[in-house]
Amino acid sequence: MDRHTSRALRRRSAVSLNLAAMVDVVFLLLIFFICATEWRRPEGALLANIPTGTGRQIAGPRDERDLPPIFIRIDGEGDAIRIRCQQRPVNDIQALTQQLVRLAAIDPAVPVIIDAAGTVSFRWVVGALNAARKADLSDVAFTAPAGGFRP
Amino acid sequence: MRFRKERHPHGIDFNMTPLIDIVFLLIVFLMTVQELSRLELEEVDLPTADQARPLPQPPQRLVINVLPDGRLVVANQEMDLGQVWGLLERERDRLRASGREDDLTIIVRADGGAAYKHVQDLMSAAASLNIWRMTVAAQTEQVSGG
Numbered sequence: 562m563d564r565h566t567s568r569a570l571r572r573r574s575a576v577s578l579n580l581a582a583m584v585d586v587v588f589l590l591l592i593f594f595i596c597a598t599e600w601r602r603p604e605g606a607l608l609a610n611i612p613t614g615t616g617r618q619i620a621g622p623r624d625e626r627d628l629p630p631i632f633i634r635i636d637g638e639g640d641a642i643r644i645r646c647q648q649r650p651v652n653d654i655q656a657l658t659q660q661l662v663r664l665a666a667i668d669p670a671v672p673v674i675i676d677a678a679g680t681v682s683f684r685w686v687v688g689a690l691n692a693a694r695k696a697d698l699s700d701v702a703f704t705a706p707a708g709g710f711r712p
Numbered sequence: 713m714r715f716r717k718e719r720h721p722h723g724i725d726f727n728m729t730p731l732i733d734i735v736f737l738l739i740v741f742l743m744t745v746q747e748l749s750r751l752e753l754e755e756v757d758l759p760t761a762d763q764a765r766p767l768p769q770p771p772q773r774l775v776i777n778v779l780p781d782g783r784l785v786v787a788n789q790e791m792d793l794g795q796v797w798g799l800l801e802r803e804r805d806r807l808r809a810s811g812r813e814d815d816l817t818i819i820v821r822a823d824g825g826a827a828y829k830h831v832q833d834l835m836s837a838a839a840s841l842n843i844w845r846m847t848v849a850a851q852t853e854q855v856s857g858g
Binding site: 579582585597604678682683684687691694 | 732736743760763764766819827830839846847
């Protein structure tokens, strides 16, 4: 190889673009953004107390001026439900929230017991749980189903 | 007089492209692993709760999905209540061996349309094993039209 050819080759290689590496990086960026996209809806969690089959006492000895536990009963089937709070019928979850807020103003530490029928859609139970959280009532428990669990 | 024109001799020239390649590959790998670890989350229509806090990542968590018809799915595997009970018992015993049985948290991801009794059964099963930590998964945003 003479001197002229070798210099020409070197010059050409100096200005040539390395496409393979660029494609690599572009694809990586593409995959990165696909991965980074959040496909799912934002998800959260509500803490709850699991009931016991033996009837765990959820509240310790309380002052007699305090309110007795708030009892929320949800009856019905699927989404056709009736909500009762302290034996009184409540129209919907929003009304339940308002009532719980009023009760929480009297006694913020009052325990809440959610007693829902097994046939009710789960979203109403979560609705009641959410209403209690909204009223800043943190001691929420569920009633245990009759019979308990036998493996 | 002779000047050295090249600051680096050709042998130790620094090429950024493979470095960026590898860094990005690592990032994508880690993100994919994280995504795969979320496979335990089934596609269910979670109930809405605006008070829901970000899904916790406790070290010893067990996600139990409840489908609309009441079927239970754990880690992509469909199970009946007895099998879930067995799984919970094994997990509890495994943690009990290291004295961390109280760390076991159950995350119930139940469809909003599922009958409550399926979740109730699940709670009873957990209670029978003295597992008290449970969180209920909910979506924090209202679905349009829902």
